[in-house]
Amino acid sequence: MVYVEVTTQDVRDLSAEVKxxxxxxxxxxxxxxxxxxxxxxxxxxxxxxxxxDNYISSTLKAHVDAVVADEEHIRVESEGRxxxxxxxxxxxxxxxxxxxxxxxxxxxxxxxxxxxxxxxQACTLRRLAKDHGVRVPGGRRTLRYVFHTTVVSVGAEKDxxxxxxxxxxxxxxxxxxx
Numbered sequence: 001m002v003y004v005e006v007t008t009q010d011v012r013d014l015s016a017e018v019k020x021x022x023x024x025x026x027x028x029x030x031x032x033x034x035x036x037x038x039x040x041x042x043x044x045x046x047x048x049x050x051x052x053d054n055y056i057s058s059t060l061k062a063h064v065d066a067v068v069a070d071e072e073h074i075r076v077e078s079e080g081r082x083x084x085x086x087x088x089x090x091x092x093x094x095x096x097x098x099x100x101x102x103x104x105x106x107x108x109x110x111x112x113x114x115x116x117x118x119x120x121q122a123c124t125l126r127r128l129a130k131d132h133g134v135r136v137p138g139g140r141r142t143l144r145y146v147f148h149t150t151v152v153s154v155g156a157e158k159d160x161x162x163x164x165x166x167x168x169x170x171x172x173x174x175x176x177x178x
Contacts, residue, residue, distance in 0.1 A: 001152070002134070004127040006120060006161045014126070016119045022156035023061030027117025033057075035093050036085050043078035061117075067156040069109040110148040113163065121147070124163055134167065146170065 011018045018024050026033070033040060037056045041049050044056065044063055066077040074085040087108050094106070113121075121143065128134040136146050153164040 002128075002132045002165050002167060004124055004131060004163045004165065006123040006127055006163070008159055010123040010127065011119055014119065014122060018117075018119060020062055020064065021159060021161055022067050023064040024120040024161065025067050025112065025116045025154065025156055026057075026061040026064060027120065028115050032090075032111045032115055033085075036083075036089075039083050039085070040076065042083055043076060043081055045079075064156075065158070067112075067154060069112045069154040071108055071152070074108060074112055107148055107151070109154050109164075110151040113147050113151040113154055114144060120161060124161075128165070134165075 006021075008018065008021055011021070011024075018027075034053070034057075037053045040060055041056045044059060048055075048059060048063075063078045064076055065079065066075075068075045072087050076083050076085075087106065090108065091106065125136055125143075128136065136143060149169045150165045150167055151163055152166045153162075155162045
């Protein structure tokens with residue numbers, strides 16, 4: 001297992017600006033949270049509720065104070081309020097829509113990290129290379145596969161996002177030396 005910690009300084013080093021680092025986890029367009037938007041709407045201030053899914057999705061990133069995700073749940077906090085999304089809830093939704101899908105291979109923190117915006121992902125790749133010598137080949141599909149497969153936990157608070165990777169989950173290349 002290796003850890004990567006992305007800070008606001010890492011974002012600045014890429015000549016970017018993120019007003020709310022924990023909210024950067026919700027800066028992408030992944031579909032994971034779509035079924036839970038009404039639940040996540042509880043995190044918004046009362047005057048910003050009731051405006052529809054697109055508004056919730058685009059506004060959420062400004063109101064997230066902390067995020068914790070592991071294999072069993074995602075917990076999102078904002079101004080003393082918290083919402084939990086469990087693996088069982090997601091499995092139930094997927095079971096209904098895709099009954100033949102292999103749900104035991106569902107990696108909740110990896111799917112959450114795929115929700116993150118390109119800045120957080122770029123900073124994470126940069127830290128992986130700098131801190132651990134891990135270089136991930138380019139290409140959107142490759143990145144999505146690596147993040148979905150290897151991210152085993154995510155923790156975000158005001159000034160940092162910590163991502164844990166299990167690189168042993170990646171397939172090993174055979175050298176054909178036998």
